[in-house]
Amino acid sequence: MTFDSNISTTWGGALADLRDKVSGMANWTLKKDSSGGATELTDGDWFVLTTPTGEDYRIFLGPAGGTYSGVTFEHGPDFDSGTDSWNDRYANDPRSQIGNDGYNDEMSFAPHNGSGMDPTDTGNYWLEYVDGSGFGFYFERSEGDGNDDDVFFGLSQINKTWDYTTADNRESEYVVGVHGSHYDRDYNNENQRMWTNFMSESSGAQASSTQHGFGLTNPDANFGNYPTTDSVVCSRQYENQDGNQAIIGTHDLWVRDASGGESAHQDTIQDSGGSNLYTILKAHSYGTIALGMD
Incomplete structure (x- = not known):
């Protein structure tokens, strides 16, 4: 387990650091890196992380054509590093659900309150990465130009309550987290x-029966x-006739902060013994999260 805090x-x-630190864990691998190991990613760069269970997760900077420096996420059982395409991708992963604006421009997530994010914009990031669990990443933009915002995303392995990997309907063993705003550049849609708790094979992003931590x-x-x-x-892959979805497991790598004004950005949550549990990250309005530290 490693928790990196407030890295400028x-x-x-920051995205290059995320690539290197997560793929450097014992049971994670970097399947493909389009940048060739660049220390700073730029529009059009992407990389694919492979989890300990063999799932692939692609993080792409800039939508198709590299028109805006936000991130999108693809997720599936099998990315082909030879053809740079998916042999098998989950049907409802985040990129498929982000969609397009009214002018058919693809949208992407960025810590920017408007449509002008750039890879060279400065800020600070927090990163929790645990070999047996996954990672959570938060970035706060700090250019001071009136457009600063924040974004959170992560991938966490589910502690399964039953072995749905053998079920008739498949589902990922990882939950995706994304808190933030997504934009296009041309028309400033947001x-x-x-x-x-986004499930990449389940329709509708998050099952209605899911109880968010x-x-x-x-x-x-x-x-x-x-x-x-x-x-x-829960997952809509396992839904009964009343529209309720089966519980598939739990996770605690991140939780929502519901304290409003009674908690502050960078507050540390500890247990009764004084051990750190979570850091609350809420510099702006949309990336708000309590990110695990253990």
């Missing part, structure tokens, strides 16, 4: 997403603690 760099540099500053004046719950993840 560029947007492109949508906000809070995908805390969250933390909240205890309002009881006798206690200054911050109780949290784990996410209870």
Whole structure:
């Protein structure tokens, strides 16, 4: 387990650090890196991480054509590094759900309050990466030009409540998290997403039966603690006739912060023994998350 906190760099540099640090874990690999190991990514660069269970996850900087420096995410069982294409990709991964604006321009996530993000924009990132669990990444842009914002994304292995890998309908063993805004460049369209427990094969991004893990500053004046719950993840791949989806597992690599003004950006949450559990990251409006530190 490693938690890197408040690292100053560029947007492109932070994504390169993410690539190197996550792929450097014992059971993760870097299947393909279009940049050839560049220390700062630029528009059109992408890389593919392979998880310990063999799933592939591609992070792409800039939408098709490299017109805007946001990130998109593709996810599936088999990316072909020889042809740079998918042999097998999940049907409803994040990139397929982000979609296009009204002018058919692809949209992407970026920590920018408008349509002018650049790979050289400066900021700070936080990164939790755990070999047996996954990673969570948060970036806060800090150019001071009135357009600063934040974004969070991550990939966390599910602690399965039953072995759905042998089920008739398939589903990923990892939940995707994305909190932020996505834009296009030409027409400044914007949508906000809070995908805390996105399942890449399940239709509709997040199952309605999923219970999102969250933390909240205890309002009881006798206690200054911050109780949290784990996410209870469901999938529409396993839906009954009443429209309820089966629980497939849990995870706690990140949780939503529901404290409002009673918590602040970079607050640290500890257990009763003083061990660090989460850092609250909420510099701006859309990337808000409590990111695990253990």
